Structure formats: C-alpha cells, structure tokens
Amino acid sequence: MSRIIAVSNRVPVGGKSSGGLAVGVLAALEEYGGVWFGWNGEIVDGDMPDPEIERRGRVTYATLPLNRQDFDDYYNGFSNNILWPLFHFQLGVFSYDRRQFEAYCRVNALFARKLAPLIEPGDLIWVHDYHLILLASELRRAGIEQPIGFFLHVPFPGVDVLRALPPYQAMLRGLCAYDVVGFQTQRDLRSFEENIAQQDFGDAMLADRRVGSKGCDVHADVFPIGIDVAGIKRLAQEAVGTPPIARMADSLHGRQLVIGVDRLDYSKGLPERFRAYERLLEQNTDLRGELVFMQIAPPSRTGVRAYVEIREELEQTAGNINGRYAEMDWMPIRYLNRKYSRRTLMGLLRIARVAVVTPLRDGMNLVAKEYVAAQDPENPGALVLSTLAGAARELDDATLVNPYDIEDVSEGIMQAIAMPLAERRERHRAMIEALERNDITRWRTRFVDALSGC
Numbered sequence: 001m002s003r004i005i006a007v008s009n010r011v012p013v014g015g016k017s018s019g020g021l022a023v024g025v026l027a028a029l030e031e032y033g034g035v036w037f038g039w040n041g042e043i044v045d046g047d048m049p050d051p052e053i054e055r056r057g058r059v060t061y062a063t064l065p066l067n068r069q070d071f072d073d074y075y076n077g078f079s080n081n082i083l084w085p086l087f088h089f090q091l092g093v094f095s096y097d098r099r100q101f102e103a104y105c106r107v108n109a110l111f112a113r114k115l116a117p118l119i120e121p122g123d124l125i126w127v128h129d130y131h132l133i134l135l136a137s138e139l140r141r142a143g144i145e146q147p148i149g150f151f152l153h154v155p156f157p158g159v160d161v162l163r164a165l166p167p168y169q170a171m172l173r174g175l176c177a178y179d180v181v182g183f184q185t186q187r188d189l190r191s192f193e194e195n196i197a198q199q200d201f202g203d204a205m206l207a208d209r210r211v212g213s214k215g216c217d218v219h220a221d222v223f224p225i226g227i228d229v230a231g232i233k234r235l236a237q238e239a240v241g242t243p244p245i246a247r248m249a250d251s252l253h254g255r256q257l258v259i260g261v262d263r264l265d266y267s268k269g270l271p272e273r274f275r276a277y278e279r280l281l282e283q284n285t286d287l288r289g290e291l292v293f294m295q296i297a298p299p300s301r302t303g304v305r306a307y308v309e310i311r312e313e314l315e316q317t318a319g320n321i322n323g324r325y326a327e328m329d330w331m332p333i334r335y336l337n338r339k340y341s342r343r344t345l346m347g348l349l350r351i352a353r354v355a356v357v358t359p360l361r362d363g364m365n366l367v368a369k370e371y372v373a374a375q376d377p378e379n380p381g382a383l384v385l386s387t388l389a390g391a392a393r394e395l396d397d398a399t400l401v402n403p404y405d406i407e408d409v410s411e412g413i414m415q416a417i418a419m420p421l422a423e424r425r426e427r428h429r430a431m432i433e434a435l436e437r438n439d440i441t442r443w444r445t446r447f448v449d450a451l452s453g454c
C-alpha cells in the first residue's frame with residue numbers, strides 16, 4: 001500500500017485540537033499510518049527552518065514554524081481574513097489586500113520546497129483545506145510527479161461570490177493542478193464545476209466526474225467527511241462514569257442540558273443561537289429554571305479582528321441573558337471558552353438532552369455527527385441542525401432550522417426538548433445508520449482510491 005503524506009496548514013502534534021480537519025486527518029492517518037506535514041503552531045522571527053520529524057504511534061509528524069510576517073499575512077490575512085469569510089459567504093467581513101495574496105503564494109511555494117525532499121516514489125500526497133490551494137502547482141514546479149489530491153473541508157462558493165476575489169483565476173488554476181479535488185457536498189462540487197465552466201481558460205466539459213477545460217483536467221468528486229462512529233460511542237460511554245462528567249451531571253440538579261460546541265467563529269451562528277435561546281425563555285416561562293444551555297467555544301484565530309469582535313459580542317449577549325433571567329440557584333447560560341479532551345467532550349455530548357448546531361454556513365460540521373454517535377440509543381437526545389451545514393445532507397432526520405431565523409431556531413429547540421422518546425429513538429436510528437454508512441474509514445479509502453487511480 002502507498003504511503004500517504006497528508007499536508008495541512010495546522011498540524012496539532014500531540015495537542016488537543018478543536019478543528020474538524022485535525023480530528024478527521026488524525027483519525028484517517030492513525031489507522032494505516034503516514035506522514036503529516038504542516039505548521040506546528042509556533043512563530044519565529046527568522047526564515048522558516050526545515051521540518052522537525054517526530055514519530056508518534058503510526059504517524060510521522062514533519063512540522064515547521066511560520067515566520068511572523070507569514071503568520072500575519074498568509075495565515076491571519078489571506079487565509080482567514082479573505083478566503084475564510086468568502087468561502088463562508090460572509091462578504092461583509094471580507095476585504096482584500098494584494099500583499100496578503102503575495103504572502104499566500106510565498107508560503108505555498110515554501111511549503112512545497114520544504115516538503116519535496118520528504119517525498120518518496122510511490123507516495124500519495126493528500127493536501128487539506130483552503131490555506132494550500134496553490135501547493136500542487138508549486139510541488140510540480142519542484143519536480144514532484146506523484147499523484148496529488150486536495151480536499152476542501154469548507155464550502156466552495158458559487159461564481160458570483162468567488163469573483164469578488166481579485167485573484168480568483170489563479171486559485172481556480174491552482175485547483176486544476178491537482179489530480180483529484182474533493183468537496184464535502186454536491187452543492188460545493190456544483191459550484192466548482194460552474195466556476196470552471198465559466199473560466200476564460202478554455203471551453204469546459206464535464207464527463208465521468210472529470211472537470212475539464214483547456215488547462216484543467218481534474219477528477220472532482222464529493223467525499224463527505226465522516227467520523228469514527230464506534231470510537232466515539234465507546235469514548236462517550238466510558239466518559240459517563242468519569243469525575244468531570246459525573247460532576248457536570250450533578251450540577252444540573254435534574255435540569256435538561258442543551259449543548260453547543262463550536263470554535264469561537266462568526267460562521268457558527270453563535271449570537272443568533274444565544275438570541276434564539278433567549279426567545280425560548282421569553283416565550284416559555286415554564287422553561288425558566290428547567291434548562292441549562294452550555295455553550296463551549298474555544299477561542300480561535302485571535303489575531304483576526306472579526307474573531308475579537310465576535311468574542312466581545314458573545315460575552316455581552318451571554319451576560320445580558322444571564323443578568324435578565326438568572327436566579328440565585330440557576331444560571332440560564334454557561335459559556336466556556338476552553339478546549340476539552342475528546343473523552344470529556346464526548347461525555348458532555350452524551351448527557352445533553354439537545355444539541356444545537358446552527359452554523360450560518362459550514363463545510364460539514366463534525367460536532368453534529370459526534371453528538372449523534374455519542375448518544376445512548378435507548379434514550380437518545382435530539383439534534384437541532386442548520387440547513388446550511390454540510391452535515392444536514394446526511395442528517396436530515398435532525399430537527400432542521402434556518403440559523404438566521406431566530407424564531408425557527410427557538411421553535412426547533414422547543415420541538416427537540418418536547419420530542420417523545422419513540423420519535424427520538426427513530427430519528428437517532430436513522431441518523432446512526434447514515435453515519436455508519438459513511439464513516440471516517442470510508443472517507444479516507446474513497447479519497448485514497450481515487451488518488452491511487454490517477
């Protein structure tokens with residue numbers, strides 16, 4: 001079997017990670033082993049050094065720090081202040097800076113130069129996410145001929161949105177340099193095809209899952225990322241008896257737990273979710289004192305202004321709601337800005353009666369899938385899920401809501417709280433089946449098979 005070289009901007013060596021990419025790639029590499037190349041999360045003042053190599057279990061990590069200027073311009077700038085909002089349809093947050101695009105090109109080229117010496121004949125290279133769209137063309141320039149695939153964890157915008165990005169053609173050409181390009185949903189694939197079809201670099205044609213035009217001939221397909229269903233079930237079961245989960249359960253005093261778990265990101269619809277919960281308390285006086293809403297939101301990309309602003313807004317909103325409704329012995333919202341171990345997190349998901357996953361746009365959203373897998377099938381909780389999350393395609397037995405519509409989210413939570421056991425079981429069974437049909441192993445094997453077929 002070929003060795004897989006996974007490449008992503010961030011590589012969380014041994015640390016807890018609160019991003020879907022890290023969780024998915026680790027689960028995929030742990031099974032058969034491989035190399036994981038990328039940024040170690042550190043910043044240096046001088047030039048980018050060669051990668052440090054460290055083996056942990058079946059995974060070999062090859063990681064390097066980013067130079068301070070590149071951290072500002074490539075990571076905070078082009079990746080997270082330009083591509084992220086654009087790919088999440090948040091044009092109000094998007095602004096453009098040509099210098100940051102230059103930094104993006106520079107870092108993609110640097111990554112290729114540092115990675116090339118590690119690549120051996122027979123390897124398959126699997127690049128992840130929007131930070132590294134130009135990596136394949138740079139690797140080819142460095143003489144690498146092995147198959148190179150790209151998987152986009154986030155949504156792909158349609159023609160009208162993508163064209164707001166001045167170098168959109170360079171990005172599309174960059175994608176065309178891959179042998180395989182994978183998306184989370186059909187909708188993302190369609191957007192890619194439309195973008196290529198309207199390109200000036202040739203007449204597009206589409207046959208047999210190949211998106212082609214002059215200068216672009218790529219196998220493009222949908223590979224929805226899955227989770228390790230059995231592993232999460234096991235973790236969640238084990239967690240229930242552990243001290244943190246037992247303490248948390250005690251602290252509820254019989255109240256129902258409604259949970260949200262998201263990186264602190266404006267794409268996750270958190271202010272709207274807080275307001276929906278407030279509306280629920282406003283309109284249902286009998287629920288006051290009966291529910292606890294716990295939102296876990298570890299800080300993310302704190303060097304980007306929009307993330308600082310959303311954090312301030314949420315602190316204020318949570319404070320206002322608690323100020324308005326709290327009693328001496330009841331706090332309506334528990335708002336926690338920290339990371340947890342996988343076990344503790346899965347345990348918290350298991351004891352929650354309702355999970356609210358309401359991103360304004362999300363490539364997939366693994367938390368929605370993890371919540372379903374963590375439930376006790378005999379007495380499962382109910383999932384309230386945004387129609388604008390990729391996960392809604394597979395989990396259409398959740399209570400689906402429009403995250404922009406506060407009434408809809410509030411009614412969705414109400415419906416989930418009141419859902420009879422038989423209906424919860426029935427929906428849970430259907431959702432677990434969907435997760436088992438397309439788990440993390442299937443995601444990896446389908447992608448790797450497509451890549452090795454090149």
Ligand code: ADP
Pocket residue numbers: 016017018019020021023261262263296297298338339340341342345364365366367368370
């Ligand atoms: P994104 O990739 O945008 O962050 P996802 O929902 O797809 O969104 O993935 C988030 C991943 O990070 C999930 O696997 C989730 O369990 C994990 N995670 C989220 N918050 C925390 C936290 N506070 N502590 C540990 N892991 C977290």
Ligand code: F6P
Pocket residue numbers: 010018019020021022129130153154300301
């Ligand atoms: O796709 C989600 C994602 O953007 C990953 O690419 C990323 O690793 C994760 O969220 C966490 O973000 P960051 O690496 O910027 O902390």
